[in-house]
Amino acid sequence: MGMDEAKLVAALKGRDSAAIEALIETHGNRLLRSATLLCGDETNAQDLVQDAFVEAFRSVHRFRGQASLYTWLHSILLNLTRHHRRDSQRLVYDNELAAREVSVLEERPSALDFESAAAELARALRQLSDSHREVLVLRYYEHMKIHELARHLGVSKGTVKSRLHYAIREMQKILPSEMNLFGAGGTKEMA
Amino acid sequence: MNCEQLRENLYDYLDGSLLPSEQAAAERHLAGCLVCREAVRRESQLAQSLSRRFEQAVETVALDPVTRRGMAAAVERKVAGSRERPPVLFWRRLALPFAAAAVMLMAAIWMRHHFVAGPNSHLETARLPAPSDNHEVRIHVSYSVPGYIFRKEGNLVIDALTCNTLVADGALLVNN
Numbered sequence A: 001m002g003m004d005e006a007k008l009v010a011a012l013k014g015r016d017s018a019a020i021e022a023l024i025e026t027h028g029n030r031l032l033r034s035a036t037l038l039c040g041d042e043t044n045a046q047d048l049v050q051d052a053f054v055e056a057f058r059s060v061h062r063f064r065g066q067a068s069l070y071t072w073l074h075s076i077l078l079n080l081t082r083h084h085r086r087d088s089q090r091l092v093y094d095n096e097l098a099a100r101e102v103s104v105l106e107e108r109p110s111a112l113d114f115e116s117a118a119a120e121l122a123r124a125l126r127q128l129s130d131s132h133r134e135v136l137v138l139r140y141y142e143h144m145k146i147h148e149l150a151r152h153l154g155v156s157k158g159t160v161k162s163r164l165h166y167a168i169r170e171m172q173k174i175l176p177s178e179m180n181l182f183g184a185g186g187t188k189e190m191a
Numbered sequence B: 001m002n003c004e005q006l007r008e009n010l011y012d013y014l015d016g017s018l019l020p021s022e023q024a025a026a027e028r029h030l031a032g033c034l035v036c037r038e039a040v041r042r043e044s045q046l047a048q049s050l051s052r053r054f055e056q057a058v059e060t061v062a063l064d065p066v067t068r069r070g071m072a073a074a075v076e077r078k079v080a081g082s083r084e085r086p087p088v089l090f091w092r093r094l095a096l097p098f099a100a101a102a103v104m105l106m107a108a109i110w111m112r113h114h115f116v117a118g119p120n121s122h123l124e125t126a127r128l129p130a131p132s133d134n135h136e137v138r139i140h141v142s143y144s145v146p147g148y149i150f151r152k153e154g155n156l157v158i159d160a161l162t163c164n165t166l167v168a169d170g171a172l173l174v175n176n
Helices: A003-013 A017-039 A043-060 A069-087 A088-105 A113-128 A130-140 A146-154 A157-174 B004-009 B010-015 B019-034 B034-058 B067-083 B090-116 B124-129
Strands: B134-153 B156-175
Touching: A003 A017, A003 A069, A017 A043, A017 A069, A017 A113, A017 A130, A017 B067, A043 A069, A043 B067, A069 A130, A069 A146, A069 B156, A113 A130, A113 B034, A130 A146, A130 A157, A130 B010, A130 B034, A146 A157, A146 B010, B004 B010, B004 B019, B004 B034, B010 B034, B019 B034, B090 B134, B090 B156
Parallel strands: none
Antiparallel strands: B134 B156
16 A cells, blocks of 8 residues: 555544545546446446445445555446446346347448447446456456455456456457457457 | 466466566467467457447536535535434334324224213214124224345345335124
């Protein structure tokens, strides 16, 4: 834990209201982006991030500094995201069905512009299972190492590697060929 | 290190998480194995590609200063609100259903006196069946009991609030 982070944690433990603003300013955007990838919706992501900060401020006395402050905040966010997904599972299912019907009608452009590429990625993420989406976002957006992922998700390193393998395979199936994850070097799966 | 071992440790190799001796063994194997070098190249490319796409997908997502200040105020308000609220003890959770049951019981007793046994009641003749020795007053009470369950998955605690509805039926025999 860096000196600035130690000061911030101490201020939070001392119930300093300025520390909340500092915490949100330091980690708010990154958490919001991660939450948006995890839940697929920026509005819900903002609510989840706010709830994560509320929970963090309430339980900051339990923060021991074994992980970084951001990692600790993210574990709270991940827990809240899982709750949120469970609560709104039926709604997400309905939305996905509607999205699939629309995509059948729409003709896909031959070259994907930036916005549609982002939309395709969001659509692909939504179609993945929760555990596959989580492991991809944590690995390739949060840049967590395998042992960090294992600790964060509460599973073994072997499970993390297995989930990554299947998540990537699923993602390749879902994404259009224009969004080849392996660039020009080919898309064939290695044995 | 052989090909199988390298594939098992591929992520750890790229993370730089192997022990120095394992890292050196991996490097030695890679120097002589084209297939494994290709596997490393593909995983590195995938990591770059997905990271870039994730970054692009959310690069415009941000909290503006007004939202940040509003969020800070909301966090402070919610935390202060929860501190002011006294903790709900277990017996207090049961107080409301018991109070509701008591009110229902008193209402039943009052109805029995007023409509069944009450003197000079014109409703008595209108609502009661033909005179007989016994009448039955049925009492139906239902109330909801909140519950809290949780389980631990790794370093996360997943909890849930539940609500169970309990129903009690009873009958009072009224002897005229």
